[in-house]
Amino acid sequence: MAERRLQVTSRLGLHARAAANLVRVASQFKSSLTLQRLDGNAEEADAKSILSILTLAASRGTDLKIVASGEDEQEALEAVVSLFSRDFDETEKADGDHVSRATQELRCKGLGVSDGVVIGRVLRLQEGTRNVYRAEIAEADLERERRRFRAAVRVARRQLETIKDRAEKELGRGHAYIFDAHLLFLQDAKLTRDVEDYIVKERSNAEWAAKVVGDRLLSIYTQINDEYLRERGSDIEDVIQRLLANLTGEGPKYPNLSEDAVVVSTDLLPSTIAELNLNHVKAIATDGGGWTSHMAIIARGLGLTTVVGLRDFYQRTRTGDRIIVDARRGEVVLHPAEETIAQYQFTSAGPAPAPDGEIERGPVKTLDGVEISLRANVELSTEFQAVRDFGACGVGLFRSEFLLSRPGLMTSDTEQYETYKSLTEAAGEYGAIVRLFDVGGEVGPDMKERERNPALGLRAVRFNLRHQEIMRTQVRAILRAAATGPLSLVIPMVADVGDVRMAKRVIEEELERLKAENVSCSPVQIGAMIEVPSAVLTAEKIAGEVDFFELGTNDLVQYTLAVDRGNNKVSEWFRTLHPAVLYGIDRTVQAAKAAGIPVIVCGEMASTPAYAVLLVGLGAIDLSMTPAMIPAVRAVLSQINTNEARAVALKCLAAATADEVEELWLNYAEVATRQSSNR
Ligand code: PEP
Ligand code: MG
Secondary structure, three states, X not given: OEEEEEEOOOOOOOOHHHHHHHHHHHOOOOOEEEEEEOOOOOOOEEOOOHHHHXXXXXXXXXXXXXXXXXXXXXHHHXXXXXXXXXXXXXXXXXXXXXXXXXXXXXXXXXXXXXXXXXXXXXXXXXXXXXXXXXXXXXXXXXXXXXXXXXXXXHHHHHHHHHHHHHHHHHHOHHHHHHHHHHHHHHHOHHHHHHHHHHHHHHOEOHHHHHHHHHHHHHHHHHOOOOHHHHHOHHHHHHHHXXXXXXXXXXXXXXXXXXXXXXXXXXXXXXXXXXXOOOOOEEEEEEOOOOOOOHHHHHHHHOOOEEEEOOOOOHHHOOOOOEEEEEOOOOEEEEOOOHHHHHHHHHHOOOOOOOOOOOOOOXXXXXXXXXXXXXXXXXXXXXXXXXXXXXOOOOEEEEEHHHHOOOOOOOOOHHHHHHHHHHHHHHHHHHOEEEEOOOOEOOEOOOHHHOOOOHHHOXXXXXXXXXXXXXXXXXXXXXXXXXHHOOEEEEEOOOOOHHHHHHHHHHHHHHHHHHHHOOOOOOOOEEEEEEOOHHHHHOHHHHHOOOOEEEEOHXXXXXXXXXXXOOOHHHHHHOOOOOHHHHHHHHHHHHHHHHXXXXXXXXXXXXXXXXXXXXXXXXXXXXXXXXXHHHHHHHHHHOOOOHHHHHHHHHHHHHOOOHHHHHHHHHHHHHHHHHHHHHO
């Protein structure tokens, strides 16, 4: 046995890259090589295991004892000591790169989709991150389970090699090293052998075993007393998530959240946002998404400071990095300098809180006395209170699909009934409108079997008609809740009158059944969402079959202009003020008027004060929006004259391009603002 004492002198300590170099050197020898902290603050580490070395948390200045034992112990010891004296072969330049990655301020522009500024710490979330469950594996199947795990490791290795090659080409060798460390994690017996042992010993499925072993390693990391090394725990987290994704497409639950967590992701499912612990999560920053993506809508509704469309931001972050999210400027700042933080601390403010004191309620009157109803769009029961707080005329749209807290999980009849009942209470005298599940598209019931073109697939009314057991359960819950207060139902994304008739038949059948069963229930008003071009073009026919229309401008823009509302690559083609969209709105409003039925405009257009004026100009007098926007829309509408708005809206209808409409509208808005401040 040979041993030596020495001190870690390299600037960043024994971090992932240094540890990777140590593993490489140690593995060339037959002798065993161990490292021990002289202060006894960690267990003995195997110098051939990167995970083991990292758990030493040996920062600069740590005293260690190295012990070599075996036939070539002397050479092994010398080689390792020499590596220590060369500071693990890290060039100053590479170290410099590293430090700068961790500390250089980086600003990225995106799209702010809510209000507020938040200073916090990054929490990386990869979509598809879901619960991992334990399953008991039969004795005879244990070998197969281990093989499954090894296969997932092999796939992860191939993926990481590809990523590493790309990173090397695009970012340079200095940045690609981190994937070397990831690859070493995958080869590390501390991970792979422990997982396989756990599978066998506990007769556990591979996912659960990987999660338990991964969590154990992570918990060692969270106790590390060195901030830089502790943050490297996110590398282990990355590898474990990759393994879990390869095993099942599912990952571990969110790690422990700090008080000021900023969720950073490539994209998020609305259901993931709905599940976040809002006591901890203060902001969201995503690579994808647009103003009208469901993720943005729900983040706005929850008052989360959110910037979307940041393109390749996610890959630049690590869990624990300092970050500022400025939704007002549509900007994020990673690794902000102290002066930047100080500036923001001086000016920062969260999203607008619920107004206190007296708030105006009910419809707003324009200067020429036209009454316009301002209703609330609501997604979650946590938002019910906002209906009253912001003085809404009830709930114009309850996006009920957010009850499906995670993809694939349907809620029970009773659970739905209770929710619709409390929705009715929250909405008060003006009542609430529940939309039948608008699933498919972005919010799929089964994310594992995504359609090739979900927005044009089995979405909304089509999903309901295909899965009638789900539709009937929901309809029954709505009809029962309607006995407790004013409640209506709207059918999403109808393409024509045929869809409406089929859906109505199901609703009528369920009403009859409930009556026959002597269950307390009530008939409801039935509306149709007008949001696809075929519904606009046949609006007169649909109007003859329903009690009201709801105009979904988000989808109307998407389908009229053939622009995916959640794809930031085409966001510049997503033009809400396109004449074709205005034409669709005008036609729908006229068809409703001719049939004598109300039309409620409930897309994000209504939540934007300037656009709300245009909607009024096009004849809409019933708008439904994000509750927090009601006071702003109310203030603007109370200062307009509908005849003037109508005159400009007519000019916009005659325009040829979205640019022309925007210019016309901008001029009008400027004049109107000047006039209102003179009044
Ligand atoms: C719309 O499409 O405008 C709408 C209100 O519905 P959603 O945004 O939920 O699709
Ligand atoms: Mg829609």
